[in-house]
Amino acid sequence: MFEAAELGRKVSKDDYKARVPALRGELLEVQNALRAATAPPVVIVFAGVDGAGKGDIVNLLNEWMDPRWIVTRAFGEPSDEELERPEYWRFWRALPPRGRIGLFLSSWYSRPVLDRVYRRLTPEAFEERLNRVVDFEQTLASDGALILKFWMHLGKTAQKKRLKTLENDPLRRWQVDELAWKHWRLYSRFIAAAEHAIRITNRGNAPWMIVEGEDARYRSLAVGEAIRDAVRGHLADTEDARAAADARTTARPGAKRKGAGPVTSILSSLRMDRRVDPKDAESMIETHQGRLNLLERKAAAKGVSTILVFEGWDAAGKGGAIRRVTAALDARDYQVIPIAAPTDEERAHHYLWRFWRHLGRAGRVTIFDRSWYGRVLVERVEGFATEKEWRRAYAEINQFENQLVHHGIVLVKYWLHVTDEEQLRRFKERECTPHKQWKLTGEDWRNREEWGAYELAVNDMIEHTSTRDAPWTLIEANDKSHARIKVLATLCDRLERRLGLKTGRKSRSQ
């Protein structure tokens, strides 16, 4: 794979001097255009052989372009706050917003490749880590981000020569440490791992470019020109996409679907007559709360985090159920995140970004009152997301949740279901109760008209995202007590299993 990058390409000093000024101007120009259009962000990854100039080119790009609109990040040993979250949390945190360029050194490729070189990963585990990389980049690219990846290459002899030269330069000697030489001795292993990584992760929307690293002038021009051309293409694509979106909107002014009438969905199979005897309800809830309190303290002591997702029909009792959970917890240990319209900072990122940013530290409970599922529910039904967008969201969400679960987080997702008639009854009750009127808005009534469309969306959501690792728990919520008890009991069961306190018992989740 790398033979073509060991040809000894060179650019003469004169040639370089002649070409750089125009290139700088063009790079500045595309950078300004990116910002002016608030186009989706540009993510550029640099990887490669030590001494092939990764750091140099990043510095040079910061010099050639306007460093104010560039985010440069290198990832060393993770901090303790980073270790307490899934691996990709720190990469999500560092992503540039729209209109900006992010340059990443020792990025998401660094650990998998080195772990394979040092044989800390089996070939299968390495494969799995690379698939995660593919998913991550795919997620960003689907959202419109431009992803470019440069492999800065040197042959084994060239690398040795380069390291020697650096060692003889008093100003750059610090760049060559024992580790660099150790890596050099492992050159062939390193190249094998890198070649495999590049092969697996070289996708149309996140391509690798292999750059010969021996001549600084050659590699600088090669990278600079590639970026210039790619960003130009990206700007044109963004413009096209916007024009197409405008055309669609104009062509179909009333594209919003009307309620699709009765649907046979997974929800129809729920036994909606489940009730709890009112005189037992309070004591049952308290029993589960006591159990939950004990379990969450054990989980906190072990650093096990919990994430709860509450979705459900309007007036299905999400707020009441959440309060029954929080009442059992110490307020120091949980945080409720109500999800409404995104802020402008959130809007400038991928839609999953705002959920990543709320992930709590180890041992905490994070409760989402509505969640990332808005993408495949309200955004789908109301047409805020295109069909392409919500369709690919299923896979993006599964990947996201998979990372949570693999980090050891207990993830419980509830859908609180009430029947059409019960919802109507509750709306009317709210209308007539002065201190509850604020809870009912015109939007709630409008959403009712879309019941059929929502039911279809819920059905699809459960079909696509109820996975073995992250199953949905459907809650029959016509009876509030039954709903609250099932919410608490499910959570307790899941915690017990995670903490190894119970085995073999069948889950209550669907």
Next chain:
Amino acid sequence: MFEAAELGRKVSKDDYKARVPALRGELLEVQNALRAATAPPVVIVFAGVDGAGKGDIVNLLNEWMDPRWIVTRAFGEPSDEELERPEYWRFWRALPPRGRIGLFLSSWYSRPVLDRVYRRLTPEAFEERLNRVVDFEQTLASDGALILKFWMHLGKTAQKKRLKTLENDPLRRWQVDELAWKHWRLYSRFIAAAEHAIRITNRGNAPWMIVEGEDARYRSLAVGEAIRDAVRGHLADTEDARAAADARTTARPGAKRKGAGPVTSILSSLRMDRRVDPKDAESMIETHQGRLNLLERKAAAKGVSTILVFEGWDAAGKGGAIRRVTAALDARDYQVIPIAAPTDEERAHHYLWRFWRHLGRAGRVTIFDRSWYGRVLVERVEGFATEKEWRRAYAEINQFENQLVHHGIVLVKYWLHVTDEEQLRRFKERECTPHKQWKLTGEDWRNREEWGAYELAVNDMIEHTSTRDAPWTLIEANDKSHARIKVLATLCDRLERRLGLKTGRKSRSQ
């Protein structure tokens, strides 16, 4: 001070049951009103004797109110990311935005008081820490935040009894550890430190309330009612303030001052004819860049962070100066933060919040292209901030910078000065250079008309905020080379002094 909180006040079960439902309704109501009005945030601190119910009351408030709009935080041992920033970084991070309530346990009071109890602080150092608390709360209160502080009290005998009771309760035994008993044995020292802390920090806009903690029903009602009343008052104040602000705007539609004509300011004393021979400039810049590169690597190795603030007239050459600094650094180690209009998340906080959030980890360089000084420059001149607001900003900024410097950060503040005529010349040049036209906007021309008002503002700014710890460096920038060299040289000098590489040399800063 605490005698009045050892009277054995009690509320009977019946009385409690009768009063709680109304109180809950009222608390929910003020909480909703706070949110609806996006009133300045409410910050509530709980401190006191172990076992006096701090944790219980916080849990209860989360139960009584809507936990979705409450931020609850307790601060234990700082994480490594927190240790790499000034002490208050984690408190700023946790502050609630407008419309929300923050409940703080083991807050900014916890460490100073315990450090004093354990004699890790001298009385003088304790005093200094308490003054910092006062400054912090003053800063928030001046911005409109409501600050309430509850001291939950128990006498020594009552505390012993309480700890014993907890120990005998299998569900709550975990709350009493050896540390709780150790603190009990230090009771009188603890009370002495607390009394002093309360006395110093008990201000009109951040008052302490001492609550007798022996009876759970009494203390719950006392705290709940105090919060209800205070938030009601806060809502009324917010409304009044808004009405008054509207009235002011209506009364003085053209309140914006016109340029005040020539001013004799500190800027007039600058020798604006300072120049560098063009043929020496490039090599001088390179020499300083080499020096800077070496110094910043030493600083990074020692975990010493650098913060640079660039302020100056439009077209004074801030961008060019910044690029000469960054060219000497590794892009991994610095971040340029351009300050433009705040995002909506930033707008929902104190104006300093958005600068706190950008503070980098240890050993990094953070470069602010414009900064918190916008408050006393553009916001003052354009009338975006009221006179009261910008006047108190001087003290707020000094306190903020003081924390940076005391954390060991190298803080360098530059004002790039060009003369009126030189600015005009540069504007005209920009107009005539195609690839520079985008840099010049109508706003730049409008700002020129306010030259006198800005000059006054700059003069006041330097007068109030050029402190021994955080001096301003005035840069004569009519000659770009001179400006760049002085920027680099000043930074190198400051780093050398901080790293102990040079002593006794007089600073170049004003």
